[in-house]
Amino acid sequence: MPRNVEAKSVESDADVTxxxxxxxxxxxxxxxxxxxxxxxxxxxxxxxxxxxxxHLGGSLQPFVLDPSCKLMWSIDKRPAVMPDARGSRFEYADNSTARMVALLTALDPAIGDRLRWIDSDAADIPASTINPAPKLMFVDGEHTDRAVYSDGEFCRRVMDPAGSVLVFHDAQIVYLGLRQLFLDWEAAGVPFTAYHLPDVLMVVEFGLAIHDDAEIRPLLLNNHVGYLTSLFVNDVYRHVANRFPAKQYWALRKTAKRWLRR
Ligand SMILES: C[S@@+](CC[C@H](N)C(=O)[O-])C[C@H]1O[C@@H](n2cnc3c(N)ncnc32)[C@H](O)[C@@H]1O
Known part of the structure; x- marks a missing residue:
C-alpha cells in the first residue's frame, strides 16, 4: 500500500476513535x-x-472501544486549580468524575464493568489497590516535573512486572522530570528503553518491546515530526529571550562579566 494511503487511513481511525x-x-x-x-x-x-x-475521558476512548482492554484504571485528583511547569496555574471547569463517567457510559453503556476510578493523587494510592496490574499506562495529570516524577515512579510500582509500556503526555513541558526519572532508573539498574513519538509522547518500554511493531516503526523513523513540533511549541521562550527586557538583561550580564574579568 502506498505510504500516503496508509497514513490517511490511520488518521481517519484517530478521527473516529x-x-x-x-x-x-x-x-x-x-x-x-x-x-x-x-x-x-x-x-x-x-x-x-x-x-x-x-479529565472528561477523552484519552480513555481508544481503550473503551477496544474489547481486548479488559479493565481501565482512571486516577484523577480533580483539583480546582493545578500548578504547571509553564508558569501559570490551570483551571478545568466542571472537572468531575460524574461528568466523565456519564460521557463514557454514552460511548459504552456497560463501561461500569470495565472502569475503576480513583479521585486522588497517585502517590496516595497503595500499590496493592491496583489489581489487576496494568500493561499499558498513560500519564497526563499535573504538568510539573515533580508530579511527573512521582507519577512515573507510581506506574513502575504498580505495572505488570512481566512486561509493560508507560506513555507520558506533554514531554515538551515535563522534560526535566522525565530526565531525572531516566537518570535515576539508569543509576538503579532498571532495564528500560525510552523514545519519543509524535507529537509530544515519551514512551518507556519495561520488558515489553513494541518498537519493532509495523505501526510504531514508521513513527519512530520519522522522528523529525515530534522533535520539530516540540521545539516549535516551546519557541515562545526564544521570543521572550529576544525581546525587552530579557535581551537587555543578557546584554547587561555579558558586559558586567567582561568588566569583572578586567
Ligand atoms: C490535561 S488534563 C487530562 C486530559 C486527558 N488525558 C485528555 O486527553 O483529555 C489533566 C488532568 O489531570 C488531573 N490532575 C491534576 N493534578 C493531578 C494529580 N496530582 N494527580 C492526578 N490527576 C491530576 C486534572 O484534574 C485533569 O483532569
Whole structure:
C-alpha cells in the first residue's frame, strides 16, 4: 500500500476513535496512542490500562472501544486549580468524575464493568489497590516535573512486572522530570528503553518491546515530526529571550562579566 494511503487511513481511525469525547491531545498524539495500543494488543492479547489524568475521558476512548482492554484504571485528583511547569496555574471547569463517567457510559453503556476510578493523587494510592496490574499506562495529570516524577515512579510500582509500556503526555513541558526519572532508573539498574513519538509522547518500554511493531516503526523513523513540533511549541521562550527586557538583561550580564574579568 502506498505510504500516503496508509497514513490517511490511520488518521481517519484517530478521527473516529476520539470523536465522542473532547481530548487534550493533537491528531498526531492520537495516532501514536492508537499505534501503541494496537502494538501492545498484538504483543500480549488482552490487557489492563491505567491512566493518570483523565479529565472528561477523552484519552480513555481508544481503550473503551477496544474489547481486548479488559479493565481501565482512571486516577484523577480533580483539583480546582493545578500548578504547571509553564508558569501559570490551570483551571478545568466542571472537572468531575460524574461528568466523565456519564460521557463514557454514552460511548459504552456497560463501561461500569470495565472502569475503576480513583479521585486522588497517585502517590496516595497503595500499590496493592491496583489489581489487576496494568500493561499499558498513560500519564497526563499535573504538568510539573515533580508530579511527573512521582507519577512515573507510581506506574513502575504498580505495572505488570512481566512486561509493560508507560506513555507520558506533554514531554515538551515535563522534560526535566522525565530526565531525572531516566537518570535515576539508569543509576538503579532498571532495564528500560525510552523514545519519543509524535507529537509530544515519551514512551518507556519495561520488558515489553513494541518498537519493532509495523505501526510504531514508521513513527519512530520519522522522528523529525515530534522533535520539530516540540521545539516549535516551546519557541515562545526564544521570543521572550529576544525581546525587552530579557535581551537587555543578557546584554547587561555579558558586559558586567567582561568588566569583572578586567
Ligand atoms: C490535561 S488534563 C487530562 C486530559 C486527558 N488525558 C485528555 O486527553 O483529555 C489533566 C488532568 O489531570 C488531573 N490532575 C491534576 N493534578 C493531578 C494529580 N496530582 N494527580 C492526578 N490527576 C491530576 C486534572 O484534574 C485533569 O483532569
Amino acid at each position: 476520539f470523536a465522542a469525547i473532547e481530548s487534550q491531545t493533537t491528531m498526531n498524539d492520537r495516532r501514536s496512542l492508537i499505534a501503541v495500543r494496537n502494538s501492545v494488543r498484538r504483543a500480549v492479547g488482552e490487557y489492563t490500562y491505567l491512566e493518570i489524568g483523565s
